Amino acid sequence: MGATAGPVWGRAEQQDFRSRVRGTLLGAAVGDALGAPVDGLGIEEIRQAHGPGGVVDLAPAHGRRGAVTHLTQLTLFTVDGLIRAQVRRDTGAWHPPTDLHRAYLRWAATQRDWGPDLRRKEDGWLAREEWLYARRAPTRTLLLGLGDEVMGTLDSPKSPGAAGPEVVPRSVPFGLLVGWEPQLVAQLAVECAAQTHGHPTAYLSAAAYAVTVHALACGESLDGAVQRALALLAAWPGQEAVSQALRHALGAVRQGLPGPSRVEGLAGAGTAEAVLAAAVYCALVAEDVGHGLRLAVNHGAPSGPTAALAGGLLGALHGETALPPAWLAELEGRPTILELADDFAMEMTQGPALHGPAGASPGWMSRYPKG
Template sequence: MSSVRTAVWGRAEQQDFRSRVRGCLLGGAIGDALGAGVAADTLGAIRDAHGAEGLADFAPRYGRRGAVTDETQLTLFTVDGLIRAQVRRDTGAWHPPTDVHRAYRRWAATQREWGPDERRAEDGWLAREEWLYTRRDPERASLNGLADDRMGTLDQPKNPRNKGHGALVRSAPFGLLVGWDTQLVFQLAVECAAQTHGHPTAFLSAGAFAVTVHALGRGADLEQAVQQALALVSGRPGHEETAAALTAAVDAVRQGPPSASRVESLGEGRTAEEVLAIGVHCALVAEDVRHGLLLSVNHGGASDATGSVCGNLLGALHGETALPPGWLAEVEGRPTILALADDFAMEMTQGPALHGPAVSSPGWLTRYPRS
């Protein structure tokens, strides 16, 4: 494809890209884990439990501190699907939505099976990570949309009335395809969102989020990135709720100092556009990553989702070294996330050296089978 980058990357460029990929995936996981402990609480309940300033650190959830939810699980499988799509290009099969859908089906298997089946070598390495075989309150739309092998499309989406945030929160990795044309990134994100969340607000919010991450990965500042997303989403049918939410997120920046009440004015964080608005707003006003993440989870909505979105954005903007080290050390699944982030960065910058018509790395094809 002419819209996909094939140029050789310089060393400094590769290092910057890897840092942003790591930052995006780890930042999202940290925000998810921070919010998970208070996701079912009102702001009043959060302050009663954690003090007047609200939550300031990981709260125990799922039997431990730093535990992630289905948001992080699905984000990792998005990355896996995108790598597999690149590897499968060697066979002449080039349809990334299909490969991402297959990856989501592998995630769905982790929600119903006791553990990995070592006999299924075609599943690749991520699906053999035992810690992923646990339910972390997945959205019903995600489970139902992936319950059979029919892939939802924009013409025939799964759950066409569902505006939940389940597709939005797994869509940051599409934006990490920084060598791709922006329109193609947007289209891929919305097509893959429609596999489980068929309402235009749900899949357009996912597309807008991916485009925002994409712009950050190309060096834009956050407000420029949001404006690019707004311009792109506003040309699509059914864009009104998504565009209004992004506009409100930007406008709220100029209404005074950041506060929980201003965050809650953007919605309850239950639907896709509300989660997007809160995550974007908190990233825009963040003094640093810690400040932005705490603001994004101290409200009475889906704090895990809004924390995840904010963390993805701030991590992509600033890179991994900006993440709070204490949280980074404790977040669940860090070795897996780091390995997957580095694999993604290596595939996107050095893919031809890993697999191709002339030579292929056996180890790489074991990790990411073509089948």
């Protein structure tokens, strides 16, 4: 697997990219946190618990307001794996899916261990963040897929029938590889999704989401970004259901005012491609980020994954300053997310200065060891 040489980074380009990286990761996490208290509830149950308008603000889940779930945890380990893949590239032994699999195994360890005090130095700094050891409703498919050290591949995927939406949110960082060609972004998303979910609609939904975010991070409109994903999907076998779901999302924009029934009509099947379509729809019709995320939460389909996906899209489109500050202020793990986002942006724009032929930063290599 290779990558293009990448863009030339001036100061303004670096600042814009960092804002989009922060916006993408924070937006996805805020959506996850907004949906966590009501994930799995029907719209009437949501209204009974939160009033006739449904969820309009962060609500308690997992013992606090602003709590995130396994969706955000795995997304952060995706970022960690991508940075470490770039660092390992200097060794000549470069296979990003393997680095991502190691990162996902580090997440799986957080779901078994009491805390990080015994974690090895080669696990890096993220695996020593104590708050990530909270078990936040990971699905059985995820735990099975990462329950041993055998890596699922496209030819031999884990859980071949698994098509759940939880596989898609963690692919959002792949879209931030703006120096890569979209085809390579899609390939990486597919290979990493197959490590836990082997159904074509699951791993191709992950690819479609990553390619859409990639186009947004490169400055494309959301409608244009979805069209790019559709064009790329056309070459993949088994893509029909994902493409059809995305086309339904685009068509729904012209069918009247958005509301819970329209979102649920798209996401109701609860599968990866259905939830992705609903998230795309919510982002397309959003008046602002807050409106889009409330729309993505208040319906009877999976609220957490829909809102996490919509948040990633809106954050990549608008950058961090468009996110509701009151929600960011209460977001669990915000300092960690920001630190990781800035590290990712620095690695992608200035990696050679951190571990290039001229020398390596000991601090960076300690944070993101090659092992």
